Amino acid sequence: xxxxxxxxxxCSLIVLAVLLALNAPVVLSDASSQPQSEAGVxxxxxxxxxxxxxxxxxxxxxxxxxxxxxxxxxxxEEEATTxxxxEEATSGCTLTPNAAISGYNNKYLYSQTxxxxxxxxxxxxxxxxxxxxxxxxxxxxxxxxxxTCSLSAKSAEDVGGLxxxxxxxxxxxxxxxxxxxxxxxxxxxxxxxxxxxEKNTKKQCSRRFPTAYSTxxxxxxxxxxxxxGKCNGVYDSACNDxxxxxxxxxxxxxxxxSSCIYMAxxxxxxxxxxEQEAEAPAADKAATGAxxxxxxxxxxxxxxxKVSISTVGDCQSYCEETEGCKFFSFRESKKKCEASRKCNSxxxxxxxxxxxxxx
Numbered sequence: 583x584x585x586x587x588x589x590x591x592x593c594s595l596i597v598l599a600v601l602l603a604l605n606a607p608v609v610l611s612d613a614s615s616q617p618q619s620e621a622g623v624x625x626x627x628x629x630x631x632x633x634x635x636x637x638x639x640x641x642x643x644x645x646x647x648x649x650x651x652x653x654x655x656x657x658x659e660e661e662a663t664t665x666x667x668x669e670e671a672t673s674g675c676t677l678t679p680n681a682a683i684s685g686y687n688n689k690y691l692y693s694q695t696x697x698x699x700x701x702x703x704x705x706x707x708x709x710x711x712x713x714x715x716x717x718x719x720x721x722x723x724x725x726x727x728x729x730t731c732s733l734s735a736k737s738a739e740d741v742g743g744l745x746x747x748x749x750x751x752x753x754x755x756x757x758x759x760x761x762x763x764x765x766x767x768x769x770x771x772x773x774x775x776x777x778x779x780e781k782n783t784k785k786q787c788s789r790r791f792p793t794a795y796s797t798x799x800x801x802x803x804x805x806x807x808x809x810x811g812k813c814n815g816v817y818d819s820a821c822n823d824x825x826x827x828x829x830x831x832x833x834x835x836x837x838x839x840s841s842c843i844y845m846a847x848x849x850x851x852x853x854x855x856x857e858q859e860a861e862a863p864a865a866d867k868a869a870t871g872a873x874x875x876x877x878x879x880x881x882x883x884x885x886x887x888k889v890s891i892s893t894v895g896d897c898q899s900y901c902e903e904t905e906g907c908k909f910f911s912f913r914e915s916k917k918k919c920e921a922s923r924k925c926n927s928x929x930x931x932x933x934x935x936x937x938x939x940x941x
Contacts, residue, residue: 676756679751681754683734687733688711712737718751743801777806782845788836798816818842832900875938880929880937886923925937
């Protein structure tokens with residue numbers, strides 16, 4: 583070996599940094615500079631990475647920084663590069679943090695990265711993969727700094743929204759549906775009427791369905807697919823078209839300081855008509871498909887639930903939505919509603935209760 587020449591395969595960072603700072607020539611030995619095999623190529627790649635680190639230390643020494651500071655800076659740059667590559671690898675899949683589809687898991691993959699899960703979803707052939715749930719906590723089957731993901735043939739819109747109340751927020755949801763080609767419009771879809779939505783500010787649901795929708799459009803779509811009278815508007819908690827959205831159940835809206843409710847114009851007109859009918863003199867008239875009025879008083883039997891509700895019609899709707907409800911009692915003065923499985927006798931006739939049997 584000539585003076586001032588050093589074989590890289592055994593040197594320390596400090597010695598190489600000093601040589602570089604002194605402009606001393608640093609060359610590779612013949613054995614490492616001319617790789618003749620796969621092992622030689624691997625060695626050359628390692629030495630190239632090694633030399634980059636040496637250069638970073640040399641630059642740091644010239645600027646007065648320590649080797650530790652230079653190493654920390656280099657590590658931060660490498661982490662930033664790794665993050666950027668991961669983001670590029672998952673481009674086209676939309677992330678919804680701290681949420682997941684409940685169920686509908688078609689395939690589990692272990693020891694994965696976000697990028698490899700996305701690639702697996704896009705290349706899956708046994709089913710049409712639309713999304714995947716990323717498990718932020720490692721499972722026993724994961725190796726190293728890898729995680730588990732589950733591929734699904736469903737999207738959030740297909741299943742009525744995402745579940746976002748898992749304890750500890752262990753999941754992230756990735757939707758890859760936008761990567762699929764958009765189907766050509768059919769005659770039926772082209773002829774579908776445009777629904778105009780009315781925005782009602784400072785309103786909130788009195789009751790709502792538990793499903794959370796990740797977009798306002800998805801919630802509106804689910805609302806429009808429901809039977810007439812089931813969807814009482816789409817609830818936006820901050821009235822800013824962000825976060826999660828919910829579908830209101832039947833019942834009068836409540837006042838609010840910041841939220842709002844979107845309702846289709848046709849549904850809004852029907853709601854106004856129902857409110858006007860509720861204010862009519864026939865206060866004991868039940869909802870459409872009227873329940874049979876049984877007796878003054880409150881049903882004594884197997885009470886399922888008690889809620890505060892505005893009208894007898896809303897009380898009937900609540901009974902319809904409650905599993906096992908066959909009877910309901912409504913107290914006009916206190917706006918109280920009770921859903922029951924049985925109605926063996928009656929009580930409280932002096933407290934303006936009225937009991938009904940479902941049609």
